Amino acid sequence: MALAPGETNESFIREVDENLRRSQAEEFFRRYGLWVIGAALLLLVAFAGLLYWRGQQRAAAAEQSEVLAAVITDIGAGNTRTVEQRLAGIQRQGSDEYAGLAQLTGAAFALQKGNRAAAIAAYREVAADGDQPQAVRDAALLRGTALEFDSLKPEEVIARLQPMTTAESAWFGSAAELTAMAMIKGGRRSEAGRLFGQIASRQDLPPSLRSRAVQIAGTLGVDATAQMPAGS
Numbered sequence: 001m002a003l004a005p006g007e008t009n010e011s012f013i014r015e016v017d018e019n020l021r022r023s024q025a026e027e028f029f030r031r032y033g034l035w036v037i038g039a040a041l042l043l044l045v046a047f048a049g050l051l052y053w054r055g056q057q058r059a060a061a062a063e064q065s066e067v068l069a070a071v072i073t074d075i076g077a078g079n080t081r082t083v084e085q086r087l088a089g090i091q092r093q094g095s096d097e098y099a100g101l102a103q104l105t106g107a108a109f110a111l112q113k114g115n116r117a118a119a120i121a122a123y124r125e126v127a128a129d130g131d132q133p134q135a136v137r138d139a140a141l142l143r144g145t146a147l148e149f150d151s152l153k154p155e156e157v158i159a160r161l162q163p164m165t166t167a168e169s170a171w172f173g174s175a176a177e178l179t180a181m182a183m184i185k186g187g188r189r190s191e192a193g194r195l196f197g198q199i200a201s202r203q204d205l206p207p208s209l210r211s212r213a214v215q216i217a218g219t220l221g222v223d224a225t226a227q228m229p230a231g232s
Contacts, residue, residue, distance in 0.1 A: 064090055064098040068105065075109055083109060100126050100136040107143070120147050138164060142171055146178060154186030165195075173205040177213070184220070193222030200224040 071086050087109070090102035107122035123144030127137050145152070145160050157178060164175035176199050183192035196217035200210045201224075217224035 068098065068101060072105060097133050097136060100129065100132040104136065104140055116147065120144055123147065138171055142174055149178065154182040157182035173199060173202065173209050177209065189220050193217050193220035197222055197224040
């Protein structure tokens with residue numbers, strides 16, 4: 001079937017365009033082909049290096065995890081002679097995350113030994129360390145605030161924990177309970193009652209925490225039993 005003049009012109013233009021691109025590609029490869037191959041090889045080498053580095057990082061993380069788990073087990077069993085040295089080793093050699101977890105473990109160990117000031121100082125240091133993952137910093141802030149609760153102003157406790165009292169926060173239960181207690185301390189009893197009611201309504205929180213929230217809310221004149229999930 002014959003093509004219309006317009007279609008013939010378009011077909012011819014496409015053919016010329018394709019030939020031109022092919023010629024340009026051949027000329028480019030003739031001039032720069034070795035560079036292209038070299039760059040591709042360098043990219044592959046770099047990618048292989050990245051995979052190796054990631055593998056090493058995973059291996060190192062697995063080793064740090066095992067050491068930390070062993071330390072925690074030993075603390076629980078009372079075998080604490082080398083605990084501090086091993087935790088210090090993880091802090092020196094570990095990734096930011098495991099160094100932070102080691103420091104948190106050290107803070108808990110210090111508290112277990114009765115050194116409250118050292119535990120608070122360690123929690124403060126981790127919470128303020130911008131190199132730590134946010135989850136580690138939040139854990140340190142929450143634990144440190146609980147330890148310092150009696151010496152802090154209610155407004156300071158509430159301000160510290162505000163980011164963790166959102167419904168989406170993984171720390172909502174503990175942070176909301178501490179916040180509500182600070183509200184009571186600061187005379188904000190009705191707000192505290194409502195917050196305890198929110199705690200009671202969260203089925204994803206431990207039953208002991210929800211039950212405690214119902215009891216405290218009741219002392220504040222808030223009936224939170226209706227907000228307890230069915231079957232609780």
